[in-house]
Amino acid sequence: MAPRATLPPHTPTGLLVFQPLKRRHCAECRRGPLPLLVLEDAAPRCLDCADLGHLVFLPRGDTALTRRSREESALSAVVVRFNRRKSRYERQGVLVEEAALARAEERCLADAEARRRRRVRDARRRAAQDALFAEAFAAEIRRLxxxxxxxxxxxxxxxxxxxxxxxxxxxxxxxxxxxxxxxxxxxxxxxxxxxxxxxxxxxxxxxxxxxxxxxxxxxxxxxxxxxxxxxxxx
Incomplete structure (x- = not known):
């Protein structure tokens, strides 16, 4: 059984998948050791037996991609692992549908291109402002x-x-x-x-x-x- 401890405070209600610290085997199909497991009635189940085997793992780190992947995915789960030193579970990432992840990546790429174009526009605007200011500064030098x-x-x-x-x-x-x-x-x-x-x-x-x-x-x-x-x- 997974250690008793507080789950991440911002974990939304829904499915939880655990990264076990010890070697665990599925209580149903006996496969193992399991890299990921679901607890059903306090017994470990592999993802296939828990009907989550078709999902893909997205590690934590990219907040926008994670949020959009979960928005696009009809089924998803939060992956956590117990930190013994801190005595708490910590979020490791999410499991989402592969197609949902692909759609989320496309949305993030589109945003990245939009941000790039905005940066180019902003840089041009700042350069124009700087040129005007330098001209005014030079005029003041010539005046004095x-x-x-x-x-x-x-x-x-x-x-x-x-x-x-x-x-x-x-x-x-x-x-x-x-x-x-x-x-x-x-x-x-x-x-x-x-x-x-x-x-x-x-x-x-x-x-x-x-x-x-x-x-x-x-x-x-x-x-x-x-x-x-x-x-x-x-």
Missing amino acids: FPGCPADRARAIAAHSSERGSGRVGRSAAGRALTDMAVTSAVVASVRHLDTPYDRLLMSGVPRHEARRRIAATVETVLRGWTEAGLGSAG
Whole structure:
């Protein structure tokens, strides 16, 4: 007899099939040892004798496939096994009609294709949104620093606003295109591309000291990009 213990709390009412922990034989046809059995009047029966031999086993793991297989199957059973350490039965999967499983798989495949197409549409929509935002970010760079070359402004905007990067362009201030966020992105670009900052870091100079050493160069570049616009306005 299967151990006395609590069955899985979410097992629906219906047929239960057990994966025995010990060698068991069918009380009716004497076949065994049985990989799966049904208890009838406290006696083990093989699936064939219990009229469940035509069902196929679907292991647990795919919730959608399991749910749809049971929906499609006129006859089904929940398969459980006793966990001695936890003193309880645990769900292992279900038995369903083979044709029902095939229909459920087709439904899941159709859903998977729909999800794939939705992901493609969402990716295109996000890419369009990102392109528009990068353009707006570059325009703000050019407004604050008119002397910044257009290609450079676009490169800074694209780098700073890359989705998932965690850079300033993805912050709340960056999304709002605040002057501080835009200036921070430009300063970072100048620091890495127009000064020996990276080489200083690689040579072991502490970050704060490296920034101090290149501060004048950064200020010169920014002033040049700012004053270029003032000169043209005059």
